[in-house]
Amino acid sequence: MGLFALSGLYLNLEELLGMPVDIVRMHKNMNPRFKQRIEKEAIYV
Secondary structure, X not given: OOHHHHHHHHHHHXXXXXXXXXXXXXXXXXXXXXXXXXXHHOOOO
């Protein structure tokens, strides 16, 4: 997914959900603490 598609998705999700969102791509080289925090707080849509 390209940058423009991600930014469109981001804006659409914020408008639809009425709250701030973060879009994160999970990968194997992520900091384990950061990955654990994302997994704990994530809401998958």
